[in-house]
Amino acid sequence: MTNSSLTKYFTLLDNFFFMPVSNKILAFFRIAVAIFCIFQIGSLYPDLLNLFGEQGFVRREILEVLLEDYMPRIHWLSDQLILIGISEVTTVFGLFYAYILVLGLMAIGFKTRCFSILAWFIHLLFFGSGDIFMYGADYVTTSCLFYCMLMPVGNHFSLDNLLKKKQLNAKLNTIFPIRLLQFHLCLIYFFGGTSKMIGVHWWNGEGIWRAMMLPDFYQFDMSWLANYPMVLMVMGWTVLLFEVGYPFFIFYRKTRAIWLFGIIGMHIGIGLFMGLYQFATIMIIMNITAFGSEYFEKWSCFFSELSSNFYYKKQMAA
Amino acid sequence: MTIFKKIICLAFLFSHCVLIIIANLSEIKGLGQDEETIQQFSLVGQKMIINTKGYLPNNPKALMTKIYTHFAGINTGYCFFSPNVPTPSKVVFELSDSYNNTLTQAPILHTKAGRLRFTVNTSLFKSLKEIRELLAFSWAIRMLEYNPDYNQISVVVGANTLPAIAKYDRAVPLPFTETERYEFELNRE
Numbered sequence: 001m002t003n004s005s006l007t008k009y010f011t012l013l014d015n016f017f018f019m020p021v022s023n024k025i026l027a028f029f030r031i032a033v034a035i036f037c038i039f040q041i042g043s044l045y046p047d048l049l050n051l052f053g054e055q056g057f058v059r060r061e062i063l064e065v066l067l068e069d070y071m072p073r074i075h076w077l078s079d080q081l082i083l084i085g086i087s088e089v090t091t092v093f094g095l096f097y098a099y100i101l102v103l104g105l106m107a108i109g110f111k112t113r114c115f116s117i118l119a120w121f122i123h124l125l126f127f128g129s130g131d132i133f134m135y136g137a138d139y140v141t142t143s144c145l146f147y148c149m150l151m152p153v154g155n156h157f158s159l160d161n162l163l164k165k166k167q168l169n170a171k172l173n174t175i176f177p178i179r180l181l182q183f184h185l186c187l188i189y190f191f192g193g194t195s196k197m198i199g200v201h202w203w204n205g206e207g208i209w210r211a212m213m214l215p216d217f218y219q220f221d222m223s224w225l226a227n228y229p230m231v232l233m234v235m236g237w238t239v240l241l242f243e244v245g246y247p248f249f250i251f252y253r254k255t256r257a258i259w260l261f262g263i264i265g266m267h268i269g270i271g272l273f274m275g276l277y278q279f280a281t282i283m284i285i286m287n288i289t290a291f292g293s294e295y296f297e298k299w300s301c302f303f304s305e306l307s308s309n310f311y312y313k314k315q316m317a318a
Numbered sequence: 319m320t321i322f323k324k325i326i327c328l329a330f331l332f333s334h335c336v337l338i339i340i341a342n343l344s345e346i347k348g349l350g351q352d353e354e355t356i357q358q359f360s361l362v363g364q365k366m367i368i369n370t371k372g373y374l375p376n377n378p379k380a381l382m383t384k385i386y387t388h389f390a391g392i393n394t395g396y397c398f399f400s401p402n403v404p405t406p407s408k409v410v411f412e413l414s415d416s417y418n419n420t421l422t423q424a425p426i427l428h429t430k431a432g433r434l435r436f437t438v439n440t441s442l443f444k445s446l447k448e449i450r451e452l453l454a455f456s457w458a459i460r461m462l463e464y465n466p467d468y469n470q471i472s473v474v475v476g477a478n479t480l481p482a483i484a485k486y487d488r489a490v491p492l493p494f495t496e497t498e499r500y501e502f503e504l505n506r507e
Contacts, residue, residue, distance in 0.1 A: 017331075018324055040431075047432030050460070057425065057436065059456040065449060070385050124389065132442060133435035136398050142391025174319060176327050183335050188396045191342035195349065198363030199401020206482060210403035215478050215492060216437045217403075226486045278431065 016179070023155060023173040024300060025293040027109070029181075030116075030153035032285040033144045034107035037123065038100055040141065040278055048096060052129045054078070054088050067131055072121065074129040095122060106148070109158020116153065120145035137279035143184065144282060151177040181290040186247035189263070193243025202240055205232030217274040242266060250291055260291050337383065338392050340375050345395025347374035358401045405477045407440040408494070411461045413468040425457065426464045443475060454500040462504055473500040 044051060052074055054060040060075060067073060078091040086094075099122045106115040123145050127138050152173060154160045201207040209232050212222045225232055242262045249255040264284050271280030288296070319327075349355050350367035359367060377393070378384065387393040414420045427433045443450060454473040462471055476496040481487070 014324070017328065018319055043429060043431040044435075046428035050427055051432060051435060055460070055463070057457050057460045058439070058453065059459070062449060062452055062456050065452075066446075068384065068388075070381070071388060130435070132439050135435065135438045136396070139391045139394055142389075144391075146390045176331075180331055180334070183331065184338065187335060187338045187342065191339075191346070192396045192398055192400070195342075195346055195395075195397035195400035198360060198366060199358050200360045200363075201358060201402040203360070207399065207403055209483050210405075210480055211399065213486075214403060214406060214480055215408075216406040216434070223486065223488050226483050226488075229483050232483065275430070275434070 017176055018174040021173055021175045021178070021293070022297070023152065023175075023177065023293075024157070025289050025296045026151055026153045026177060027156040027158065028296060029144075029151075029285065029289040030109065030112065030148055031107050031157070032289075033141075033148055033282075034103045034119070036278075036281055036285060037119065037141065037145070038103045038107075039281075040137075041096060041099055041126065043278070045096065048092055049089065051133050052126055053092055056130075058130075058132050063129065063131065067128065071128045071131070072124045073131075074125050077125065095125065098122065099126070109154045109160050112154025112158055112160050113149070116145070116148040120149050135279070137276070137282055140188075140279070140282050140286065144286065147177070147181065151180075178290060178293060181286060182250075185286055185290050186250070189243045189246035193240055193246070197240055197244060202236045203233070205229050205234075205236050208232045208235045208239070211270075212273050217276070219273055219275050222273070238262075239266060256291060260287060263287055334390070334392070337378070337387055337390075341377060341387065341392055342395035342397065343374045344377045345397045347371060347376070349397065349401065350374075355401065363401070404441065405479060406437050407443055407475055407477050407497075409436075409440050409457065410474045410476075411458070412472040412474060413461065413465050414470045415468045419468075421465065421468065423461065423465070426461065440475070450498070451500055454498075455502060458500070458502045469504045471502050471504070473502070475499070 050056045054075065063073070074088075074092060074095060077095065078086075078088040081091050082088065099119070102115050102118045102122060106112060106119050120142075123142060127134050127142065155173060196202040196207065199207075201210070209225065211217060212219075212225070242259065246259060246263065250259045264287055267280040267283045267287075271277040346367075350359075350371050356364060356367065378387070384393070409425055411423045411425070412420060413423065425433075425436050427436055443453060446453060454475070458471045458473050462468060474496055475498040476494050478492040478494055480492055
């Protein structure tokens with residue numbers, strides 16, 4: 001291989017991972033993840049003690065057996081606070097309100113890095129204490145908060161940016177954080193699809209049938225689908241195609257929109273028909289951030305043009 | 319961005335992705351170790367799993383890696399609903415007092431999100447062989463706290479079986495199959 005072709009490949013690689021971009025989409029990611037987390041923890045408010053309290057459905061003694069020493073949990077905090085007379089119940093509710101506040105500050109982009117770290121840590125405290133109640137959405141949320149902590153999510157549409165006299169140089173942003181999210185998503189769908197593929201039930205429609213009809217996921221009466229097994233079968237194949245094909249077709253510009261909207265559609269279906277709306281929401285947020293930036297930029301240009309036109313007309317009228 | 323920073327970024331991306339891949343392969347390996355699950359694989363799938371099981375990695379044992387994967391939320395694979403949507407376990411509590419009054423209750427949770435999480439908990443119950451009874455005891459105590467007039471409780475674990483598409487009959491309600499029962503008595507004195 002000649003030197004010039006090597007240089008060409010390195011330039012291609014460099015462009016692929018470190019091309020300068022505005023990364024406005026990361027602001028969407030920060031705001032959406034923060035709002036999602038407020039909504040997620042808020043939806044558990046009446047059950048906080050049942051799920052995360054020492055006297056909840058899973059007692060502290062059992063949790064201690066299940067958790068490894070390094071896993072953060074609320075007891076770390078409550079054991080210290082009880083020494084100054086603050087009960088465990090107060091600690092759980094106090095932490096709940098602190099979490100909401102921290103997420104709110106993260107959403108508006110005030111001291112973004114600092115509050116992203118805090119939000120991630122409080123999330124770990126809660127979901128470490130309720131480890132046995134964790135499901136897919138919580139693991140994905142942990143990853144999203146972890147990324148918020150590392151990525152430059154406060155560079156746009158943030159109070160930090162507004163308070164700074166000099167705007168951050170957009171050229172400092174590279175596409176790398178987006179690539180990280182893209183690779184993560186590709187692995188999620190590829191393994192999700194492959195492991196379904198080795199079974200029989202996603203090929204013969206039973207997988208879709210069970211997803212919609214099992215009592216714990218049942219949202220609407222879809223029993224009429226039993227008369228149309230072919231429909232269920234095709235739906236199962238579509239899920240397999242979109243999941244396994246995701247890493248291959250999402251990077252190809254011509255098929256990107258189909259795959260992106262197809263996968264978003266699948267998650268809307270999961271939210272509506274299985275009631276897993278939290279899982280669906282966080283996956284949609286991740287997908288839009290990772291592969292929707294070009295659409296996001298177009299819309300943000302459209303809205304900024306719209307607002308400048310409006311401003312211009314107002315000026316003219318004046 | 320300097321070349322050094324770029325190399326660091328790429329090294330991070332590479333190791334992060336490798337850890338995600340290991341977690342997923344290890345989960346697939348786990349699926350292949352459960353006799354009940356392996357029956358749900360296609361013949362090709364069964365052969366594939368049997369032949370590759372020995373080569374698939376386990377989740378990393380090194381403490382630092384375990385800490386990192388837990389903190390990054392990548393300590394588990396993404397084989398959601400694979401190879402099939404599992405039949406979620408269901409828990410029912412049968413309470414009775416000293417006058418033999420009885421009450422049957424589902425776990426008392428006030429939110430839909432809470433109930434969904436309890437379903438996850440119940441489904442994990444099967445895999446936690448060593449502490450099953452302790453976990454049932456823990457649930458029982460919570461339910462007795464909610465129902466202070468009762469002093470005996472049976473924790474009934476089972477599942478609603480959904481027939482296959484071809485055998486499904488709208489008129490027949492889903493049968494509940496009891497798999498385990500734990501009985502506890504509370505001495506309130």
